[in-house]
Amino acid sequence: MSHLGNTHSSLNVTSLRDLARKELTKVLDSVRGKKCLVLDPNISGPLSLIAEFSLLKEHGVEKMHYLQSGPLETELKSLIYICRPQLHYMKYIAEHIGHHQKDNLSSSEYEYNLFFVPRRTMICERVLEEAGVFGEITIGEYHLDLIPFEDDLLSLELDNTFKELYLDGDYTSIYYAARALMKLQTKFGLFPRVIGKGDCAKHLADMLLRMRKEVAVDDPSSTLSVSQNIDSLIILDRSVDLITPLCTQLTYEGLIDEVFGIRTSHVEVDSTIVGPTSQKPVSATTTTPNTASTTTQPSPPARKKKIALNSSDKLFVQLRDMNFAVVGGVLNRIARRINEDYEERHQAKTVVQIREFINKLGGLQSEHQSLRTHTGIAEEIMAYTVTPEFNKALEVQQNLAAGIDINLQNDHIEEMINRQVPILQVLRLLCLLSLVNGGLKQKSFEFFKKEILQTYGFEHLQTLLNLERLNMFIKQGSASNKFNYVRKHLQLIVDEVDEQNPQDISYVYSGYAPLSVRLIQCVTKGGPTPIGYPVGANAAANSIAGGGARGIVGWKGHEDALKMLPGKTFDEVQRHDDGAIRSKKLIQGQQPRVTLIFFLGGCTYTEISAIRFMAQQDEGQREYVIATTQIINGNSLLNSVMQKIDHLGHSAGGNS
Amino acid sequence: MGWSESEKLVVVLEDGLNEPPHSWTVIPPQYTLSRHVEVLLATGSTILTVDTKESQDQLLQQGPFTKMAVSPNGKFLALFTTDGKLWVVSTDFQKNLSEFATKSQVPPQQLIWCGTDSVVLYWDKIVLMVGPFGDWIKYSYDDAIYLVPEIDGVRVISSDKCEFLQKVPNVTEEIFKIGSTAPAAMLFDALDHFEKRSPKADENIRSIRTELADAVDACTEAAGHEFSQYWQRNLLKAAAFGKAFLESYNADNFVNMCQTLRVLNSVRYYEIGIPITYTQYTRITPDVLIDRLINRHHHLLALRVCEFLKMRTDRVLIHWACAKIKKSTDDEETICRMIVEKLANKPGLSYAEIANTAYKVGQPKLATRLLDYEPRAADQVPLLMSMQEDELALIKAIESGDTDLVYLVMLHLKRKLPLPEFFRIINNKPMACNLFEVYCKQQDLKLLTDFYYQDDRRVESANITILESYEQKDLNERINKLKIALKWYQDDKEHAFEAKAIDENIRLLQTQAQFEKEMNQQLVGLPLNETVHKCITTNHPNKASKLKSDFKIPDKRFWWIKLKALVEMRDWDELDRLSKSKKSPIGYEVRPGLFIKIGDFKAAGQEALALKDIQLLSEIKSKCTNHIIAQELDAYIAQLSSR
Known part of the structure; x- marks a missing residue:
């Protein structure tokens, strides 16, 4: 919790958390006495970032349950449900109430309170009404939207936005995003400029402009002034860059997500991996032979351990954005340093020296523990990254991204299908193939479809149709290959990558610079800043032409590349109603300007790392704050559009 | 506030009184201890304090009280007794504040408070003002007058003027x-x-x-x-x-x-x-002053006052527009133009109320036109719905981007209209359709089927039928559903592949059902690969071959399935035969190579050990990723080289 607000960010995101926290206590206090909290499983993670369990306890929460199907047994008579307005949850709640009513005829004993996050919807109320329980429930709202993960990272934690937006055409998440951004605007001032790419992103920008008008009606006193800190909002639509999430993330945090899956900045791993009980002294040489990797050893009933991955862990801060290739070395170095620090005790002769050492000991031990944890995790990831499957897939990916030997990759993918690697891995590569190539040739298109259906089951016919609809896996049209141009123009492939001392964002994928972040660089700096290029020179040269918001360059000079990418391009300037009176501060540029980046449809950890890398480069000139609908990776992205059924208990889905 | 409780009060009254009270008054809830309305009733020589729960006799002897009045701050009570005494007490009857003898046996026509520190009594054409310390002033009037209490004085209304009587501040x-x-x-x-x-x-x-x-x-x-x-x-x-x-x-x-x-x-x-x-x-x-002004139609002054005091002018403008609509006899075009021109430079002004007024005075067209200027969709939509402008309401809801609003309109329409009519309205609105589909997929698949059918969306119909097929427990039912889907796909040339796939799916299910009987194995629903795999591991190679030819499994894949299955069975002879066969699409491979290929390094190592091939062993080791196995491999190498 305390990890927020430690950096000297110009944008105080901690206040967002405080706000959410305050509202939560209000929600809890609205019901008197002891109560039972029933949580949407998807909310409980985000909620844990807002308030610790002891806070809930202080406000009378005696028990917590997950909102799920089946009867809810509790002796507490006051129930508080907190959930997203989703229809199936309404059915569960109706089920609970129905059960209570059957149990004891006078159901009035129970008191039901339902709080929707972030707002109540008519449609849910309707479902409750149809279930005949609407009258039993007191309904409220809990306006939890953007949750601060870090000082530079906010997430709406909505699930499956990409699927909802592009497959279902359900724009609810855009509405939520607009409301959340509106809230930011009321807090930090109007975004002077809204720039973006993608159809849904455009939709979001339009809705923001519209809402600003509406806000003037709702709250007369709030005539929003132009923000002092934020120079622009960049909205990127996931559909603009689907290639990046499909590639395997190669940063430490990214790989943790790929291998274990991170949920609301927590990861669950076997307690054996990070076991605090292990007596072995941690040294750099890997002596712990715990590898439950590919060969499935019947491991003892491993207890899962939840580990928080945030900036309260100093070691993790150091590691999270690094390319995994150098993580081992860093761990080694730190292990040695800690060892030396421990050794200091031998030098401690006088009482004063001993006391000094003892004072340091607490920090040293927690550092030690953190080192143990990350060594364990890194080892596990290492075991995964040295497997031939992983390397083969990575090679295919990198060749595809770089546009080398495209046709050869077909054979590799075919072999992977034959080996029956998890379908998600295969789909990731096939989609990548299709995306970089502008589709597959008719013959191989049908061949791969058949291979997938026969290997992984016919229900994936729907999966394939979904992917086709999303333009992720398609038959080649007549159009020329657009991605080649984009790749060249935006210098997406950087041949020489120094993972140790990265010069460019391409280090996050060991050679491929995420398209999305390149686009951001276009907007903020006028283009990619490759190796040796003086940082900021580009920006300075363009700043005069920047007009409205100084320093922001906009899409100028990249129109051609943008045309090659799907979706509309936009650039709107927002002014204060009474004519823009910009503060002197902003004109003189004394304060680092904050650029807010919003990913509609989710972003990956590597993209976050790449943006942090940019922030490092721009230290003192510009800060970046990332907001996203959720954090995704290739697996979760594809999983959301995959057809899932149970046949004979074999789950068709992948592992995430 | 307390009026809903009047019934209860009546009950108390019937119990306590045999005659009408001499006088009575009400203390508003904000001034009472109980925070409920209290009623003071003068009866006999005393006063009853009555609230919703109980009545309390104050046990007074000075009565009967013919007039009484509560001060504006609710703290004091002025009483007039039959013997002409004006008596002021606190409303809880604990404090005796002042007494004044008027020497009039006739009760005054009015007894009211003037501010909180003096009381005014009115007899025919005479006004008597009594101060807190017994000082008094008398005024005479020529005409009959009426006194209106104000917070800080008394308004004296006569037939030709209005005076204000007040204790000098x-x-x-x-x-x-x-x-x-x-x-x-x-x-x-x-x-x-x-x-x-x-x-x-x-x-x-x-x-x-x-x-x-x-x-x-x-x-x-x-x-x-x-x-x-x-x-x-x-x-x-x-x-x-x-x-x-x-x-x-x-x-x-x-x-x-x-x-x-x-x-x-x-x-x-x-x-x-x-x-x-x-x-x-x-x-x-x-x-409130602004409200009073606009209710008197002094809109211009109200507007100026608002501007002068830097208050929002919306209310005034909206009221003006509403008044204009109610009064005006011009045609709607003129009114609309007039209103819009006047309000044009006020961004963020809500037109919903104006439109509502227009609708209520029977100008629905004007209402619709005005509503177009409303910036908040959430305000437009309900009004449009009540105006029966269903389609427009839906369009506006879609424009707002608020999906819940779209649902609100759609569910309203679905309830109200016959299904075909409902479908007709949403058909050409993609967002409405999308949301409807999302809703139906969770709530009502049957309805969705109807929807696709009426719009002749065959592929979607097929997809939904396939979804339904998964839910069928019975195999025949499932196949039937798939057959329906097959028909839908076949109708569309673009989806020849899908048709073929569904056809294969049906055949697979049928074959699986047949094999299931023959093999006594659970097969139905498995993917084709797994089915083949199972056939091999349960020693039904012919069946596997049949599947291969029936479903045109490429040699390469079939070979892989077989390989995996054989390794699982540890059928080394067959494996040898397979790897050496010229037909093998993967080519000649020694047995350890097979194991490497499928990632079983331990087995590969053991094989290599058996072959006494050190070079092979180190090759395996270089590929191996597992520490334990690598150590074992090291042991093998040591074992061989020591010989």
């Missing part, structure tokens, strides 16, 4: 009392001397130096209580004069008072005719 009294030496009076006097260029001005100021700030405040306040602009001006001048001698004086009060007086003077102007006092104005707030 303390600050005013302080300043203007003859011989007053209060600081404020001294300050006011100083100004007088100053204007006459008399040095006494300085003397005066010096004498009140320490209390000068209070004096300024007092003069400012006194100005507020004045109706005459002459005195207002003089008092404010005095305040300003005193202010000049102060180093750090917060002039907000002064400025506010100047503004307030300007507003008060303008509404008191005879053409407007709202003779409101300063105290009343601060009590009702400027907002």
Whole structure:
């Protein structure tokens, strides 16, 4: 919790958390006495970032349950449900109430309170009404939207936005995003400029402009002034860059997500991996032979351990954005340093020296523990990254991204299908193939479809149709290959990558610079800043032409590349109603300007790392704050559009 | 507030009274201890305090009380007894405040409070005002009058004028009392001397130096209580004069008072005719004053007052527009233009209320046109729905981007309209369709089937049928559903592949069902690969081959399935035969190579050990990723090289 607000960010995101926290206590206090909290499983993670369990306890929460199907047994008579307005949850709640009513005829004993996050919807109320329980429930709202993960990272934690937006055409998440951004605007001032790419992103920008008008009606006193800190909002639509999430993330945090899956900045791993009980002294040489990797050893009933991955862990801060290739070395170095620090005790002769050492000991031990944890995790990831499957897939990916030997990759993918690697891995590569190539040739298109259906089951016919609809896996049209141009123009492939001392964002994928972040660089700096290029020179040269918001360059000079990418391009300037009176501060540029980046449809950890890398480069000139609908990776992205059924208990889905 | 409880009150009354009360009055809930309405009833010689729960006899002897009145602050009660005594007590009857003998046996026509410290009694053409310490004033009138209590005085209404009777406010009294030496009076006097260029001005100021700030405040306040602009001006001048001698004086009060007086003077102007006092104005707030103005249709003044006080003008403008619509006889085009022109430069003004008014006075077309200007979709939609503008409501809801609003309209329409009509409305609106589909997928698949069918969306129909097929427990049912889907796909040339796939799916299910009987294995629903795999591991190679040819499994894949299955079975002979067969699409591979290929390094190592091939072993080791196995491999190598 305390990890927020430690950096000297110009944008105080901690206040967002405080706000959410305050509202939560209000929600809890609205019901008197002891109560039972029933949580949407998807909310409980985000909620844990807002308030610790002891806070809930202080406000009378005696028990917590997950909102799920089946009867809810509790002796507490006051129930508080907190959930997203989703229809199936309404059915569960109706089920609970129905059960209570059957149990004891006078159901009035129970008191039901339902709080929707972030707002109540008519449609849910309707479902409750149809279930005949609407009258039993007191309904409220809990306006939890953007949750601060870090000082530079906010997430709406909505699930499956990409699927909802592009497959279902359900724009609810855009509405939520607009409301959340509106809230930011009321807090930090109007975004002077809204720039973006993608159809849904455009939709979001339009809705923001519209809402600003509406806000003037709702709250007369709030005539929003132009923000002092934020120079622009960049909205990127996931559909603009689907290639990046499909590639395997190669940063430490990214790989943790790929291998274990991170949920609301927590990861669950076997307690054996990070076991605090292990007596072995941690040294750099890997002596712990715990590898439950590919060969499935019947491991003892491993207890899962939840580990928080945030900036309260100093070691993790150091590691999270690094390319995994150098993580081992860093761990080694730190292990040695800690060892030396421990050794200091031998030098401690006088009482004063001993006391000094003892004072340091607490920090040293927690550092030690953190080192143990990350060594364990890194080892596990290492075991995964040295497997031939992983390397083969990575090679295919990198060749595809770089546009080398495209046709050869077909054979590799075919072999992977034959080996029956998890379908998600295969789909990731096939989609990548299709995306970089502008589709597959008719013959191989049908061949791969058949291979997938026969290997992984016919229900994936729907999966394939979904992917086709999303333009992720398609038959080649007549159009020329657009991605080649984009790749060249935006210098997406950087041949020489120094993972140790990265010069460019391409280090996050060991050679491929995420398209999305390149686009951001276009907007903020006028283009990619490759190796040796003086940082900021580009920006300075363009700043005069920047007009409205100084320093922001906009899409100028990249129109051609943008045309090659799907979706509309936009650039709107927002002014204060009474004519823009910009503060002197902003004109003189004394304060680092904050650029807010919003990913509609989710972003990956590597993209976050790449943006942090940019922030490092721009230290003192510009800060970046990332907001996203959720954090995704290739697996979760594809999983959301995959057809899932149970046949004979074999789950068709992948592992995430 | 308490009126809903009147029934309960009646019950109490029936119990307690045999005759009508001599008089009665109500204490509003905010002034009572119980925070509920209390009613005071004079009966016999006493008074009952009655609330919703109980009645309490105050056990008084002085009665009967023919008149009673509660003071504006709810603390005091004025009573008039039959023997002509005016008696003031606290409303809880604990304190006896004052008594005054009027020597009139006749009860007054009116007994009311004037402010909170004096009581006014009215007999025919005579008004008697009684102060807190028994001092009194009598006024005579020529005509009959009526008294209206105000928060700070009494309004006297006669047939030709309206007077205001008020105890002189303390600050005013302080300043203007003859011989007053209060600081404020001294300050006011100083100004007088100053204007006459008399040095006494300085003397005066010096004498009140320490209390000068209070004096300024007092003069400012006194100005507020004045109706005459002459005195207002003089008092404010005095305040300003005193202010000049102060180093750090917060002039907000002064400025506010100047503004307030300007507003008060303008509404008191005879053409407007709202003779409101300063105290009343601060009590009702400027907002209410604006309401009063617009209700009297003084829109222009209201607008100016709003602008002057920097308040929102929306309310005034909206009220104006509504009034215009109600009154105007022009055609809708003219009205609409007139309203829009006037309100055009006010962004964020809500048109919903104006439109609603237009709708209510029977101008639905005007309403629709006006609603177009409403910036908040959430406000447009419900009105459009109530105006039966269903389709427009849906369009507006879609424009708003608020999906819930779209659902609101759609569910309303679905309930209201026959299904085909409903489908017709949403058909050409993609977002509505999308949301409808999402809703149906969770709530009502059957409805979705109808929807796709009426719109002739075959592929979607097929997809939904396939979804349904998964839910079928019975195999035949499942196959039937798939057959329906097959038909849908076949109708569309673009989806030949899908048709073929579904056809294969059906055949697979049928084959699986057949094999299931023959093999006594659970097969139905497995993917083709796994089915083949199972056939091999359960020693039904013929069946596997049949599947291969029936479903045209490529050699390469079939070979892989077989390989995996054989390794699982540890069928080395067959594996050898397979790897050496010329037909093998993967080519000749030694057995350890097979294991490497499928990732079983341990087995590969054991094989290599058996072959005594050190080179192979180290090759395996270089590929191996597992520490334990790598160690074992090292052991093998050591074992071999030692020989």
